[in-house]
Amino acid sequence: MILYSAPPSYYSMIGRLALNTAHIPFENHHMDIHVRKEQLAPWYIALNPHMTVPTLVDGKTILIDSQDILRLAATQAGNQWLDIDVNLAPQIESVVKAHYAIPIERLTFCKAMLHLPILKFIFPRALGGIIKSLQAQLTTAKNPTALQAKIDLNQSRITYFTQGASLEEKMTVERNRIGDYLNQLPTPDHFLFGNKPSSADIVTAVLFGRLKMIGEYALVTNDARGVALDQWFRRMQQELAFQLSDIWLRFQWWRILLRG
Numbered sequence: 488m489i490l491y492s493a494p495p496s497y498y499s500m501i502g503r504l505a506l507n508t509a510h511i512p513f514e515n516h517h518m519d520i521h522v523r524k525e526q527l528a529p530w531y532i533a534l535n536p537h538m539t540v541p542t543l544v545d546g547k548t549i550l551i552d553s554q555d556i557l558r559l560a561a562t563q564a565g566n567q568w569l570d571i572d573v574n575l576a577p578q579i580e581s582v583v584k585a586h587y588a589i590p591i592e593r594l595t596f597c598k599a600m601l602h603l604p605i606l607k608f609i610f611p612r613a614l615g616g617i618i619k620s621l622q623a624q625l626t627t628a629k630n631p632t633a634l635q636a637k638i639d640l641n642q643s644r645i646t647y648f649t650q651g652a653s654l655e656e657k658m659t660v661e662r663n664r665i666g667d668y669l670n671q672l673p674t675p676d677h678f679l680f681g682n683k684p685s686s687a688d689i690v691t692a693v694l695f696g697r698l699k700m701i702g703e704y705a706l707v708t709n710d711a712r713g714v715a716l717d718q719w720f721r722r723m724q725q726e727l728a729f730q731l732s733d734i735w736l737r738f739q740w741w742r743i744l745l746r747g
């Protein structure tokens with residue numbers, strides 16, 4: 488199996504952590520989505536028309552969404568994960584669904600722009616540059632519909648970042664969303680739902696890592712069950728799978744620039 492993943496990418500982290508936790512061996516193909524923008528290269532578009540990471544290639548099977556990779560990991564893990572437990576499955580599924588409803592990129596980018604205001608100018612310009620390069624490929628592209636969808640997505644990102652409510656107000660909306668997510672988590676045992684991992688542990692661990700990285704981890708520790716959730720996250724960080732998965736707990740800009 489080859490996992491096309493980018494080190495700083497949130498959904499790539501889910502892919503890596505899911506496969507490592509399920510003990511599924513894979514070859515990691517490093518993607519540079521920020522400087523070289525390899526997700527926009529024709530060879531990659533042929534694999535993943537959404538032009539996102541991660542992508543998992545297993546022979547003729549190609550999974551182009553971290554949710555599918557997570558499902559594959561849970562299936563292959565069998566009774567090593569709690570997803571297989573019919574009594575717990577609905578609750579686990581509901582946590583995973585709630586997780587994927589969080590627009591993580593908004594939280595990350597709003598926080599970045601609040602922290603470093605010059606990014607308010609840099610992000611829309613960078614997205615504008617991507618739109619231009621996609622537009623230039625449109626006439627010769629094998630999959631113009633996919634390119635147009637990506638152009639529209641990047642246009643909607645620019646609109647979100649530059650228009651409407653203030654950044655502070657947008658950040659409040661995203662913090663409340665995280666609060667709602669935390670509220671529906673169980674009080675952890677060793678893992679979130681018992682003594683074995685589940686898909687809910689995977690997505691929540693990556694989410695907590697992101698909150699740490701952007702300086703919003705107080706949302707966890709200030710929660711009513713903050714101590715228990717924090718202890719659970721510390722235990723997750725001790726897991727070999729977590730350590731192998733390159734989950735970013737702090738921003739490592741030099742790795743983005745140096746492709747490390």
Ligand SMILES: N[C@@H](CCC(=O)N[C@@H](CS)C(=O)NCC(=O)O)C(=O)O
Nearest residue numbers: 496497498538539540541552553554
């Ligand atoms: N629903 C997708 C989302 C993947 C996604 O948005 N990945 C981001 C990185 S975390 C990406 O590839 N962004 C590059 C881009 O949109 O150009 C998944 O879960 O795999």
